[in-house]
Amino acid sequence: MYPETTGPAPAERAVTIHQPTPIQPVIAVPAPLVPVQPGTVPAVASVVLPDGRVVTGYAIDPMRPEPVATPPAVSRTAVNVALGGVGFLAVCGGLLLLTTFITALTALITQLITLAAVIFGGWIAVQVFSASGHKGGTTVNIRKAVIKRNKFYG
Template identity: 60%
Template structure:
């Protein structure tokens, strides 16, 4: 048979099975207390006659009082306000100079437009005209009688 033919079957090798082996952690040794860290045994006799024996507990130490800062908070706030004002003033100075430059630019554009438009109007009014285009009227001897023109 042909190995590429669909009816040709090749034997499948047996599958290998791997089983995981659990890892057992090594036992950790118990910590040994140093003799100085072992608390002492204490015995207390209660008023009713019972006796209680146990380890002593170190009393809780109060938290240390925070030291007063050498500079008052009001002075720090005033200084921070001054720093903030200086930072804002620089920005306002830049903004003011930008607005002034923009105003100067717009005014120069308006002046330029006025000069160009005024020059165009002057050329239209005072410019060269053709003399034969209009109607010429020559009045030589005209008489007016009773507000009526006789030519």
């Protein structure tokens, strides 16, 4: 069963069996704390054990679990979609106002051009058709003229 080795023979090997020693259960008796004035926490705390021994050490706050982040009531995707819709409506309203503004500006420019044409055309008509008040300038009288053999007889 054992392979051949250079040590003692298998019959000479001693087997030692160790039995565990049972630990006596400790009865949980709350240890009295040394009275401390309210509102003050000493740097070092002392505890008197039931057998009269005093254990002194630093007071350690118990471990508190980290707060679990609660998910928001409304998902972020829904909020983003809603904000995108509001932005789209704002842009559409702005585009509607922009097109209305461009239409009104076009109508204003058209009316100004028409008004300028009427005023300027009226001024030209008055200048052309007014017979009175012709002052200065060159008067040309046209008479019957005869041109013979490229010579003007006037």
